[in-house]
Amino acid sequence: MTADTCEEAGSREKATFAFPFLDLSHQFESIQDELESSVLRVLRSQRFILGHEVEAFEAEIAAWNSSRAAIACASGSDAVLLALMALDVAPGDEVITTPFTFVATGTAITRLGATPVFADIEPGAFNLDPTQVESAITRRTRAIIPVHLFGCPADLAPIIAIAEANSIPVIEDAAQAIGAKYRGRQIGTIGQIGCFSFYPTKNLGCAGDGGLVVTNDEQLTERLRILHVHGSRTRYSYDVIGINSRLDALQAAILRVKLPHLDDWTRARRRNADQYSRLFSKYSLDSHVRLPKAPDYAHHVYNQFTIRTSDRDRLRAYLRDSGIPTEIYYPFPLHLEPAFSYLGKKPGDYPEAERAPREVLSLPIYPGLSIEHQMQVVEAIARFYGK
Numbered sequence: 001m002t003a004d005t006c007e008e009a010g011s012r013e014k015a016t017f018a019f020p021f022l023d024l025s026h027q028f029e030s031i032q033d034e035l036e037s038s039v040l041r042v043l044r045s046q047r048f049i050l051g052h053e054v055e056a057f058e059a060e061i062a063a064w065n066s067s068r069a070a071i072a073c074a075s076g077s078d079a080v081l082l083a084l085m086a087l088d089v090a091p092g093d094e095v096i097t098t099p100f101t102f103v104a105t106g107t108a109i110t111r112l113g114a115t116p117v118f119a120d121i122e123p124g125a126f127n128l129d130p131t132q133v134e135s136a137i138t139r140r141t142r143a144i145i146p147v148h149l150f151g152c153p154a155d156l157a158p159i160i161a162i163a164e165a166n167s168i169p170v171i172e173d174a175a176q177a178i179g180a181k182y183r184g185r186q187i188g189t190i191g192q193i194g195c196f197s198f199y200p201t202k203n204l205g206c207a208g209d210g211g212l213v214v215t216n217d218e219q220l221t222e223r224l225r226i227l228h229v230h231g232s233r234t235r236y237s238y239d240v241i242g243i244n245s246r247l248d249a250l251q252a253a254i255l256r257v258k259l260p261h262l263d264d265w266t267r268a269r270r271r272n273a274d275q276y277s278r279l280f281s282k283y284s285l286d287s288h289v290r291l292p293k294a295p296d297y298a299h300h301v302y303n304q305f306t307i308r309t310s311d312r313d314r315l316r317a318y319l320r321d322s323g324i325p326t327e328i329y330y331p332f333p334l335h336l337e338p339a340f341s342y343l344g345k346k347p348g349d350y351p352e353a354e355r356a357p358r359e360v361l362s363l364p365i366y367p368g369l370s371i372e373h374q375m376q377v378v379e380a381i382a383r384f385y386g387k
């Protein structure tokens with residue numbers, strides 16, 4: 001996971017960094033024996049699709065986050081797609097979501113022939129602004145998808161209140177936020193369906209692609225179970241149009257080893273976030289840099305530690321020259337991406353979602369990151385500002 005994050009798209013020279021933006025080797029080394037034996041177990045069983053490993057993983061993760069049912073699938077992108085399919089979203093329908101998210105939130109809507117309807121974000125945690133949602137609702141609205149960006153829960157209560165008043169289901173895109181809590185409740189289990197990703201950079205990552213949908217609704221459970229295996233309840237009998245989106249047994253076996261460690265890894269991310277705050281507080285940078293701050297309803301799991309500054313591009317170049325890796329999630333809001341130009345949106349339509357991509361900068365935050373590296377990051381930022 002280090003090689004591709006070290007090379008900035010479009011840059012002529014490859015920068016050399018003092019340490020990687022994301023380093024999963026620390027995590028791997030701590031559970032290497034268990035991982036290797038579980039991969040071997042699957043290999044020797046010669047059962048690769050669904051079966052015991054996947055069922056056991058689904059039961060374990062449903063128990064872990066207290067959801068009635070967990071259905072594993074091939075990716076987080078498919079999780080969002082399956083959630084929309086389970087709700088019968090179809091051509092002509094509209095789905096409200098944030099324009100400041102990973103592209104898959106939006107493309108899942110488009111793939112079903114439905115129209116993404118964006119609502120602006122709040123500038124604090126970069127999440128869907130509940131006050132912008134109501135005016136986006138029309139009689140065609142079939143779902144609302146808040147995204148818990150960077151691991152920080154969106155303000156779900158007001159969003160769900162608006163949704164319920166209009167009988168519209170809520171799908172949580174929790175791909176970046178596994179283990180986060182909203183007012184004490186596990187993220188992903190609060191809306192009708194929650195979507196997770198096990199892409200390796202997520203807080204719980206497998207060794208490739210993987211995803212999960214969770215729900216407490218019996219009918220939705222039934223639909224999701226069918227939809228991800230070709231719409232089939234019993235072999236070679238197809239009740240509805242489904243897709244092929246299964247988690248591999250190998251990935252399930254790996255995730256079963258990792259899941260019991262997730263809480264520790266989350267604690268380490270939160271500790272690193274606290275350490276950044278303490279380190280930053282030694283310099284007077286408040287007028288230059290805004291640190292992420294979890295709203296009081298949020299238990300933030302810091303998939304990213306994203307600061308905000310009006311000098312972003314110059315700061316980032318300075319940090320690169322100082323050997324400090326950073327990333328920009330995301331450089332453009334979805335409504336200004338070419339893929340969504342067909343929606344006819346213009347600059348100025350969602351001001352906060354347009355300002356954030358110019359100002360955000362994500363700093364390394366992975367669980368094995370050392371305090372020394374965090375000090376290097378903060379000292380370099382302080383130096384840039386002449387402190």
Ligand SMILES: *Cc1c(COP(=O)(O)O)cnc(C)c1O
Nearest residue numbers: 075076077102104175176197199
């Ligand atoms: C990663 C991500 C997805 C898609 O997950 P994949 O497993 O990469 O397909 C969807 N939504 C958000 C917000 C994500 O961060």
